[in-house]
Amino acid sequence: xxxxxxxxxxxxxxxxxxxxxxxxxxxxxxxxxxxxxxxxxxxxxxxxxxxxxxxxxxxxxxxxxxxxxxxxxxxxxxxxxxxxxxxxxxxxxxxxxxxxxxxxxxxxxxxxxxxxxxxxxxxxxxxxxxxxxxxxxxxxxxxxxxxxxxxxxxxxxxxxxxxxxxxxxxxxxxxxxxxxxxxxxxxxxxxxxxxxxxxxxxxxxxxxxxxxxxxxxxxxxxxxxxxxxxxxxxxxxxxxxx
Amino acid sequence: xxxxxxxxxxxxxxxxxxxxxxxxxxxxxxxxxxxxxxxxxxxxxxxxxxxxxxxxxxxxxxxxxxxxxxxxxxxxxxxxxxxxxxxxxxxxxxxxxxxxxxxxxxxxxxxxxxxxxxxxxxxxxxxxxxxxxxxxxxxxxxxxxxxxxxxxxxxxxxxxxxxxxxxxxxxxxxxxxxxxxxxxxxxxxxxxxxxxxxxxxxxxxxxxxxxxxxxxxxxxxxxxxxxxxxxxxxxxxxxxxxxxxxxxxxxxxxxx
Numbered sequence: 001x002x003x004x005x006x007x008x009x010x011x012x013x014x015x016x017x018x019x020x021x022x023x024x025x026x027x028x029x030x031x032x033x034x035x036x037x038x039x040x041x042x043x044x045x046x047x048x049x050x051x052x053x054x055x056x057x058x059x060x061x062x063x064x065x066x067x068x069x070x071x072x073x074x075x076x077x078x079x080x081x082x083x084x085x086x087x088x089x090x091x092x093x094x095x096x097x098x099x100x101x102x103x104x105x106x107x108x109x110x111x112x113x114x115x116x117x118x119x120x121x122x123x124x125x126x127x128x129x130x131x132x133x134x135x136x137x138x139x140x141x142x143x144x145x146x147x148x149x150x151x152x153x154x155x156x157x158x159x160x161x162x163x164x165x166x167x168x169x170x171x172x173x174x175x176x177x178x179x180x181x182x183x184x185x186x187x188x189x190x191x192x193x194x195x196x197x198x199x200x201x202x203x204x205x206x207x208x209x210x211x212x213x214x215x216x217x218x219x220x221x222x223x224x225x226x227x228x229x230x231x232x233x234x235x236x237x238x239x240x241x242x
Numbered sequence: 243x244x245x246x247x248x249x250x251x252x253x254x255x256x257x258x259x260x261x262x263x264x265x266x267x268x269x270x271x272x273x274x275x276x277x278x279x280x281x282x283x284x285x286x287x288x289x290x291x292x293x294x295x296x297x298x299x300x301x302x303x304x305x306x307x308x309x310x311x312x313x314x315x316x317x318x319x320x321x322x323x324x325x326x327x328x329x330x331x332x333x334x335x336x337x338x339x340x341x342x343x344x345x346x347x348x349x350x351x352x353x354x355x356x357x358x359x360x361x362x363x364x365x366x367x368x369x370x371x372x373x374x375x376x377x378x379x380x381x382x383x384x385x386x387x388x389x390x391x392x393x394x395x396x397x398x399x400x401x402x403x404x405x406x407x408x409x410x411x412x413x414x415x416x417x418x419x420x421x422x423x424x425x426x427x428x429x430x431x432x433x434x435x436x437x438x439x440x441x442x443x444x445x446x447x448x449x450x451x452x453x454x455x456x457x458x459x460x461x462x463x464x465x466x467x468x469x470x471x472x473x474x475x476x477x478x479x480x481x482x483x484x485x486x487x488x489x490x491x492x493x494x495x496x497x498x
């Protein structure tokens with residue numbers, strides 16, 4: 001399954017565990033993460049980490065080929081959308097610890113998270129329009145987190161450092177060493193889980209109410225609509241031939 | 243429709259990248275009714291040109307745009323009292339047209355971007371400037387209200403930072419503008435702005451038309467409820483301030 005789930009001291013830790021593929025996200029991994037978030041139960045906080053050197057390189061585009069690509073991409077987009085929705089609907093905060101890189105689908109997860117810890121030099125962004133894939137699925141959550149900068153992040157296929165993402169409001173806590181991200185994010189999750197009474201749950205629910213509903217359906221439809229014959233051509237020259 | 247004067251603003255097309263340049267340099271690209279007409283015409287030309295995936299908007303000379311042409315809104319005996327409202331209405335329509343374009347709009351802020359000029363920066367999808375430029379909203383310093391551009395400023399900066407920027411007046415350095423998210427990319431100096439703009443426009447234009455149009459389309463749905471009616475109400479409100487005795491007295495004092 002490539003996703004590990006562990007409940008310890010009120011924190012549910014979800015670990016993307018496919019380090020040999022830079023935690024490239026398959027639809028099944030995203031579904032497993034979504035289910036773990038949707039069934040949080042009595043835990044006081046969710047902690048989402050990536051095993052190994054990098055948090056995640058985004059969608060596993062090599063899981064697809066010429067024949068299967070449209071279907072595989074559609075499944076990944078739908079499962080990612082489910083994760084983003086689950087994070088917003090989750091009764092408790094979701095903390096993400098992202099070391100070294102959170103690309104495209106992984107940036108989308110950061111945009112939806114309540115709290116993000118990253119190392120200063122970590123790269124975050126959506127370099128996917130040049131692959132013929134729209135990152136619109138992340139649009140509503142990214143706009144909430146980074147406001148007007150969402151356009152420059154989604155329409156320009158580049159990455160920014162976590163330092164800049166912190167200035168934009170997308171990352172909330174910076175650490176110097178990439179290998180310190182997991183510990184710092186773990187401490188933050190433990191601190192949230194240990195808070196008394198129902199304050200944290202009530203506050204998360206109220207912030208969601210005040211912020212208004214997010215139209216995830218429109219966002220994922222826009223991403224799905226971008227997949228065309230040019231997408232397959234770009235994947236052939238940029239991904240599958242390498 | 244009036245016939246637009248293409249010497250005031252022109253469009254050049256280079257493959258997937260179009261450039262719309264304000265050319266009223268001696269008046270710091272102040273937005274006169276004639277310049278706004280020329281910009282409307284330019285945006286229309288770009289919209290009709292197939293295959294354009296990035297539109298760069300920039301200004302000739304030292305300024306990007308000094309904002310409303312205050313000479314045109316200074317009311318004197320015999321001047322057209324409807325002109326301020328026409329000008330503001332035209333600016334509102336222009337901002338909506340720029341935002342609605344399916345291609346990525348990049349503001350390359352070559353110098354001062356003030357008031358309505360800074361509003362156009364906020365409408366762009368990506369804003370690039372250099373350390374020597376200044377930006378801001380000094381309307382309140384003259385007793386005016388930047389109502390037409392306020393929705394776009396709120397979209398770009400968020401309500402908290404938009405309040406601060408709009409209510410304190412004055413202008414800020416491009417570095418400060420970068421720190422609050424008004425500018426997305428900052429070049430070291432004027433000479434490097436063109437290089438950086440070109441680099442970003444070319445990278446953006448690598449996106450497929452479908453990916454860019456779906457992404458921008460979704461982002462534009464998030465703009466609701468900014469629409470023609472809201473911008474017209476903004477123009478009403480802004481014009482009301484502009485023709486007030488107090489604002490007119492300040493404009494006259496500044497002219498001397």
